[in-house]
Amino acid sequence: MSQATLATSQSINGFELRALQELVEHVSADPDSAIAGFRVTSQWNGGARVESKVTEYELAGQKIGRRYVIRSDEPRELLGEDTAPNPQELLFAALNACMIFGYVTNAAALGITVERLSIETHGSLDIRGALAVADVPAGMTEIHYTVRLRANASPEQLEALHQRVMAHSPNRFHLAQPIRLVPRLLIEG
């Protein structure tokens, strides 16, 4: 994001350029300050219903309180009560939101004003994998998404922005790359 050559008092895409540059300078000078720790605790509520809670996150070792609840369920045809989005829909929302943040912050750093941006994501799951009734992958092996972008920049600049988000979006990375998942099972009496 070092390309910004605009006055730092300016705001683009809803971001103060000064705040963006200060964040970049801060984490560059002090790598420990760049560590953001996220935590979610999810409680089973019967059937397919789950309530996931955020109570804090950590930045540079400091806990910062925040309170959010994310509810999920399954459609009726998949044994749920259809009271909330399902886990795959939450996953797509997580992917899209992370990439959107990447487009608009990188655009801001490059002096590009985004007028409109949406991402539509779809994928197909063969539920025989989850049900363990056929030798098929447990999940989707590919996910497709369409980015619709309107911004005051050339197609070449927007293509470069697109490549940049592909290379640097955390949640895109979490899906595209294999992540080590470290479980611990605590059996309660």
Next chain:
Amino acid sequence: MSQATLATSQSINGFELRALQELVEHVSADPDSAIAGFRVTSQWNGGARVESKVTEYELAGQKIGRRYVIRSDEPRELLGEDTAPNPQELLFAALNACMIFGYVTNAAALGITVERLSIETHGSLDIRGALAVADVPAGMTEIHYTVRLRANASPEQLEALHQRVMAHSPNRFHLAQPIRLVPRLLIEG
């Protein structure tokens, strides 16, 4: 899930065993009926705010309408307005909810009554990757989670259930395995 030997009129963990067995038999007999297509459209709302919408999903080629909105934002320290969970928190909620569904449905199929179940997930992100200011991975390379389970089964049975969820949870697969992400960029005039 073929291990169920219980009367199918029974309900365990909020699932009718008859419905669970019918689903298993249906998708086993007709693989086309096992394809569930999910779709999420996410709209940028300024700054870090994103509104993701579910309007339908597809099962066996049939569109089934459902309407949900999933909001996200970033904490203030990460340039957001802290009005909703962030994309990494949505991702953890997606992972946890999918695995919880795996534990309780597989437990039901095995005749195990789950009394209590929660999953706590955490991971640390070096945001210099997303900001492209250091040569570090864009995302977390490992994610830790703790499953707390209380159920009427032996530790060995619950350990087997745990292994089964690790092998067959779709969203666990989506993180643990590399998924092919297929983008399309549409520049709007």
